[in-house]
Structure formats: structure tokens, C-alpha cells
Amino acid sequence: MTLKFISWNVNGLRAIEKKGFKEIMQNFDADIFAIQESKLQDGQIDIKFEGFHDYWNYAIKKGYSGTTIWSKKEPLSAKLGMGIEEHDQEGRLMTLEFDNFYFINCYTPNSQNKLQRLDYRQHWEDDFRKFLIQLKHKKSVIICGDLNVAHQNIDLKNWKTNQKNAGFTPEERGKFTKLLNAGFTDTFRYLYPEVSGIYSWWSYRFNARQNNSGWRIDYFLTSDNLNQQIREAKIHTETFGSDHCPVELDIDLKW
Numbered sequence: 001m002t003l004k005f006i007s008w009n010v011n012g013l014r015a016i017e018k019k020g021f022k023e024i025m026q027n028f029d030a031d032i033f034a035i036q037e038s039k040l041q042d043g044q045i046d047i048k049f050e051g052f053h054d055y056w057n058y059a060i061k062k063g064y065s066g067t068t069i070w071s072k073k074e075p076l077s078a079k080l081g082m083g084i085e086e087h088d089q090e091g092r093l094m095t096l097e098f099d100n101f102y103f104i105n106c107y108t109p110n111s112q113n114k115l116q117r118l119d120y121r122q123h124w125e126d127d128f129r130k131f132l133i134q135l136k137h138k139k140s141v142i143i144c145g146d147l148n149v150a151h152q153n154i155d156l157k158n159w160k161t162n163q164k165n166a167g168f169t170p171e172e173r174g175k176f177t178k179l180l181n182a183g184f185t186d187t188f189r190y191l192y193p194e195v196s197g198i199y200s201w202w203s204y205r206f207n208a209r210q211n212n213s214g215w216r217i218d219y220f221l222t223s224d225n226l227n228q229q230i231r232e233a234k235i236h237t238e239t240f241g242s243d244h245c246p247v248e249l250d251i252d253l254k255w
Contacts, residue, residue, distance in 0.1 A: 002231055003084070004252050006030040007144035008026055009201070009218060009244035010106070012039040013068070017047065019241040025049065028246070035213055036107035036146045038066035038091075042133040057081070059091040067105045073098065073255045082131040095135070098255045101226075102135045106145035111166035118171060121148075125175035136223045142251070143184070143221040144245065146201075151176045151186065154196040155216040167217060175217050179221075187220045187233040187249055198235050201244045209243075220249035228254055 006028050010016040013035065025033055026049070033052075040060050048054070052070040057080045061064040070079075075096035081088030094105045106128070111118040135141050149172045150156040162168040180186060192198075199214025208214060220233060234248040 001252065001254060002250055003031045005032045005142065005144060005220065005249045006246050007105070007220065009033045009036040009146040009240040009248035011037050011244065014040060014045055017045070021241060023205050024239060033070045033105060035068045035103040038068050039063050040066060055094060055096065056180050057091040060089050064090065064172045065107060067094050067107055069096060069105050071096060077118060077174065082094050082127060084127055086147040087127060100254050101140040103138055103144055104143040106147065108144060108146065109170065111169065115166060115169065118169065121195065122171060122175065128177050129182055132184070136183060140226050141223040142249070144219065146217060147219050148217055149173060149176050149218055150215045156199070159211040161186070167215060179189055183224050184221045185224045186229050187222055188235065191233050192228060192229060198237065201225050202217060204243055217231055218244055218247045220247060222251070227249065
């Protein structure tokens with residue numbers, strides 16, 4: 001069977017709910033729909049979708065970060081965080097376990113202006129990679145989310161002027177390469193190795209989206225044993241409501 005997964009950094013679920021989020025989500029008709037940056041606490045929103053099980057991870061800090069997953073199939077288990085206290089305060093990571101795979105929703109920390117958080121980001125990356133490798137030894141792994149890095153020059157419009165900026169530093173790109181080398185596949189690049197000009201995030205400044213001056217920082221990664229089962233990887237640039245757009249993975253996989 002072919003499963004359809006959607007991932008979207010919504011930049012505030014309460015804000016995007018007023019922009020037609022429910023209709024957008026239902027129209028995608030995904031088997032799993034994952035979001036990042038929900039930016040809320042428990043009880044601050046009442047949003048349910050018939051036929052879906054929902055799972056939430058909230059940041060301790062109010063109005064910050066946060067991840068959510070809606071799944072048509074109830075998982076064997078749902079785990080929040082990676083079990084390391086310093087990383088698990090911001091609601092950035094969720095893992096659903098099914099019979100044949102793990103599904104991970106991740107919102108990677110941004111290195112921030114002047115790279116204030118780059119050192120912490122490097123630490124996160126190393127621990128996240130170890131976490132994923134441990135899971136991969138047990139069963140197949142699918143990772144989605146805003147990973148806050150444009151990996152290659154073709155993954156952002158203005159790569160020459162951004163090499164010292166958060167999301168495109170050599171350190172961040174190097175950690176992403178190291179993750180792929182540990183046995184994971186960037187599904188979009190697997191299918192479209194040379195396609196350029198398709199991005200998933202645009203700054204709200206300088207008419208960036210109108211000018212398509214964007215970055216591809218939202219991903220579906222899979223453990224590389226699944227490569228032959230990848231059917232499609234899409235970036236839905238036509239979907240508005242956030243500074244990010246949704247990304248999609250279609251894969252032949254049993255729950």
C-alpha cells in the first residue's frame with residue numbers, strides 16, 4: 001500500500017486555523033499529518049479531525065516551538081523528545097512507533113542571529129543522529145520536519161551571501177551530510193537530484209515569496225533501506241498560510 005505523509009511548519013496553529021488550516025489539512029487526505037511550531041500549550045486550542053489520533057508535544061516556554069501529529073492509524077507507542085532533558089524542554093521531537101516503521105516529527109533548533117545558538121545546535125545534531133541510528137537498528141525510520149538547514153547550494157536562492165548565516169553554515173550543512181551518511185535519504189533529492197528553484201520557506205521580508213527567494217529547509221528523510229519504496233516527494237509551494245509550505249512523501253509501506 002502507498003501511504004501519504006504531510007509535514008508543515010505552520011508558524012502558529014492558532015493563527016493558521018483562521019486561514020483555513022482545517023480545510024487544507026482535510027484536502028490533503030494524508031495518512032499522517034505532522035506540524036511544527038504549533039506555538040501553544042495544552043488546552044489553548046480545540047481542534048479535532050474525525051478518523052485521526054492526535055499527539056502533542058508542547059514547549060515549556062509559552063507560545064514557542066511545539067510539534068503535533070495526526071495519524072489515521074493508532075501507533076503502538078508515542079514518545080515525546082529523545083530522552084535527554086536539555087533537548088526535551090521545547091517540544092521539538094515526537095516519535096510514533098508502528099509495526100513496520102518509526103515516524104519522527106522534528107523541529108530542529110535554529111542557530112539564530114549571529115549564530116548565538118550554533119554550539120547548542122551542533123550538540124543537538126549529534127544527539128539526534130545517535131537517537132535515529134538507534135531506532136534504525138530496530139526497524140525502518142521516516143523523519144519529517146523543519147530541519148532548519150539548506151543542505152546544498154541549489155537548496156536556497158542566494159547561497160553565496162548566506163554562508164555565514166543560520167541555516168547554511170558549513171557546520172550545519174556538515175552535520176546534515178553526516179546524518180545522511182549514517183544511512184538516511186533526503187527523499188526529494190533522491191527523486192530530483194538536480195532540480196532547483198523549489199523551496200519550502202521564504203522570509204516575510206523583501207517580498208521573498210513573490211520573488212521566490214527561498215530556502216528548502218523542510219524535509220522527509222527515510223532510512224535508506226526504504227529507497228526503492230519512495231514513490232513521490234512533493235513541495236506544495238501553492239499552499240499558503242505560513243512562511244513555510246507543506247512537504248509530502250508518498251511511499252509504499254505497510255503500517
